[in-house]
Ligand SMILES: [Zn+2]
């Protein structure tokens with residue numbers, strides 16, 4: 001079923017099919033009260049963000065909550081991504097929030113991102129030791145790669161150009177307690193989720209936001225794979241008129257589902273977006289793409305963000321012309337880091353499958369998963385009555401209250417650009433949202 005295994009391929013040309021992008025996939029719920037829920041060194045979806053202990057100069061900036069720029073209400077966290085740059089001296093964590101209120105969709109300010117960077121004394125102190133450990137981990141990864149085609153093999157690492165050691169888990173993996181890069185290194189205490197709030201935080205401890213702020217529950221781990229695009233031959237797709245149909249046959253329902261969303265051939269940029277997501281080995285479940293200093297994958301020529309970052313992409317292609325986004329890419333209009341004035345560079349983007357992972361009915365303010373989600377459990381008589389009352393109230397309220405309600409988010413992609421210099425502190429970073437569009 002699965003396309004050819006990169007690990008099994010001996011030809012060196014296949015290595016070029018690894019891109020420098022890391023794909024993040026949901027990897028199961030984090031158990032309640034787990035220490036990973038209070039670490040800034042863990043990558044997760046939903047749940048509450050944990051900010052690292054910031055230097056005294058920056059400590060006052062830790063937000064008690066992050067509010068929507070439209071409705072001014074606290075927003076649930078979409079993702080926390082732990083991404084210390086390779087060979088850097090900092091812990092770096094990116095946080096993205098999005099408002100789920102119906103009335104806030106497609107409006108500026110309803111998605112926001114922050115970056116927390118702190119000097120990691122351990123990284124600085126014993127870089128050598130960590131290198132050795134990383135090499136050991138790399139050997140273990142190589143061993144694993146022989147069995148798992150989705151894991152990068154040692155001979156196919158993008159040489160030199162990779163920003164991260166490929167064997168080094170960029171995002172804290174759930175089972176990575178022994179890995180020096182993924183283990184929470186600075187938080188000495190494990191604060192209780194329910195009791196910790198901004199007021200109890202000092203510069204020397206981390207801060208985890210907590211109920212009654214809204215959050216998608218349960219929080220889920222994010223794990224990463226390298227993006228690997230199998231050779232076209234392997235998919236038996238010919239460069240002819242039938243190629244679309246064959247691709248549909250190959251990818252089955254997934255591609256069909258995409259085709260239903262939008263008719264093909266309407267928007268080259270959108271087609272490129274969809275095909276890239278679907279083409280990667282194991283990539284159909286990707287919810288987030290990470291490549292510090294890379295180029296984002298634009299979603300639609302219709303969006304102002306695409307026109308801004310890829311000027312000219314909206315022009316129709318000549319008959320034999322291929323879409324060449326790299327030649328159009330121009331991020332010079334992205335504002336610099338507000339703290340150190342350095343250039344901001346592309347860091348990560350959220351893709352639409354995240355929307356189906358973070359369902360509005362998973363938002364609670366209790367720190368616990370919502371009862372709504374347990375759909376399989378039959379309702380008791382009393383619950384049924386309550387549910388009817390709730391529905392009746394909803395119908396009565398109609399217009400205004402419907403817009404106040406939480407619904408599915410309506411973006412196509414969320415681009416986050418972060419400070420290239422990785423300056424220490426907690427800084428709001430630049431977010432470019434391409435809203436979901438109908439291209440009919
Ligand atoms: Zn809002």
Ligand SMILES: [Zn+2]
Nearest residue numbers: 337340419423
């Ligand atoms: Zn900066």
